Amino acid sequence: MSPEPLAPTELDAVLVLSFGGPEGPEQVMPFLENVTRGRGVPRERLVEVAEHYLHFGGVSPINGINRALIERLRGRVDLPVYFGNRNWEPYVEDTVAAMRDDGVRRAAVFATSAWGGYSGCVQYNEDIARARRAAGAAAPELIKLRQYYDHPLFVRMFADAVTAAAATVPAGARLVFTAHSIPQRARSRCGEDLYARQVAHACRLVAAAAGYDDYDQVWQSRSGPPQVPWLEPDVADHLAALTDSGTTAVVVCPIGFVADHIEVVWDLDHELREQAERAGIAFARAATPNADLAEVAADLIDELRAGRSPARVPAANQPPLQGFSVNGGLCTTACG
Known part of the structure; x- marks a missing residue:
């Protein structure tokens, strides 16, 4: 079982880290190319998926939802809240560089995935590590908040x-x-x-x-x-x-x-x-x-700052599942 944080943790900021999505028809194919780069996905499959986005004017709902979530979160925590994505603007590398320039030393990272596994957790840790490398020696410490599927x-x-x-x-x-x-x-x-x-x-x-x-x-x-x-x-x-x-x-x-x-x-x-x-x-x-997910994010941030025990809903006759620990933003279970 992986350890949970026991001592209060001081934070300077929060980073909401998400997948990203296009916000106009001209962005759909470049976005899908970002998502699938290196995976050998045929062009015809990208064209097929692009039609799903174009059905909605080429706009994914996710960026707008995340901006609304961030506004609610700013009303819940007394910390600056930043926004970064893996696959589209604002890219997490640019956001972490801005955090560095703003003097942020340590930030909590709230990923818009409740789950463990590679795409739900490990890949977000890879995003964090990549963005910190890009920001250089003065990059802030980034602590990924725990999985919250049973919060x-x-x-x-x-x-x-x-x-x-x-x-x-x-x-x-x-x-x-x-x-x-x-x-x-x-x-x-x-x-x-x-x-x-x-x-x-x-x-x-x-x-x-x-x-x-x-x-x-x-x-x-x-x-x-x-x-x-x-x-x-x-x-x-x-x-x-x-x-x-x-x-x-x-x-x-x-x-x-x-x-x-x-x-x-x-x-x-x-x-x-x-x-x-x-x-x-x-x-x-x-x-x-x-955007109501801001309530979960705020509570997870408070857990980390106060050193509280994780809030979980146990299932009858079953212990809560253990996923990954909070340890400098990196998963402690071998994955990948």
């Missing part, structure tokens, strides 16, 4: 969203949790299927908080060659199976997404909703936390 506020936000969504469809709707799929071979990157186990754990917590003892947990937004196996079942295939079994209403909770990424507004609100309508199934999508 009481996070669980309550999704539970409330499930309840609100269920009120819009007939009683007895099937609750379906969904998260971004990953290749099966990636499950060994961070211990014993850490990401998949954390998603399953969070589903149990949210379902219990919303009053459900029966639900489904599936995956979505897979990409890559069809011969490469990913986590299944896929949400669209699962909805088809529910249709065949006579299900008449569903509530879909995108538990794996802390905000309305394009995978939420396209894959669920557009494609899955259309599939449900064709099948005659009443469909409701639970809201993601979006």
Whole structure:
């Protein structure tokens, strides 16, 4: 098990670190090229995904949501709050350089991912390390805040969203949790299927908080060659199976997404909703936390500054899962 911080930690600032997204049609392809650089993704696949963004005017919701989150966070913490992205402006390298020039010595990093695993945690640590290298010897110390998939506020936000969504469809709707799929071979990157186990754990917590003892947990937004196996079942295939079994209403909770990424507004609100309508199934999508996630961020920052024990919601008869520790912003579990 990895240690948790026990002593109060002094901070000069906060960095909100996110994935990034285009904010105009002309930015879509350069953004997708940034995301997929070095991965050998065919051009035709990028063109296909670009159409998802262009359906919404070439604007991803994520940057606007993050700016709103930052404004709320500034009202909750007495620290300057900076914004940096991995794949689009404002790039984290530029932001950390500005923090250095502003005299920041130590900052907490709130990543817009609740999860462990490579893309959910390790890659953000790589972003931090790369940005600090680019800023040079005077770069601020950056401490990545812990994973928060079982934080009481996070669980309550999704539970409330499930309840609100269920009120819009007939009683007895099937609750379906969904998260971004990953290749099966990636499950060994961070211990014993850490990401998949954390998603399953969070589903149990949210379902219990919303009053459900029966639900489904599936995956979505897979990409890559069809011969490469990913986590299944896929949400669209699962909805088809529910249709065949006579299900008449569903509530879909995108538990794996802390905000309305394009995978939420396209894959669920557009494609899955259309599939449900064709099948005659009443469909409701639970809201993601979006800017309300500032409440979670503020509490995690207070945990670090005060040296408080982590706030977690334990599942009945199960201990909380252990992910990565806070240790200078680097994961202590061997990953990658």
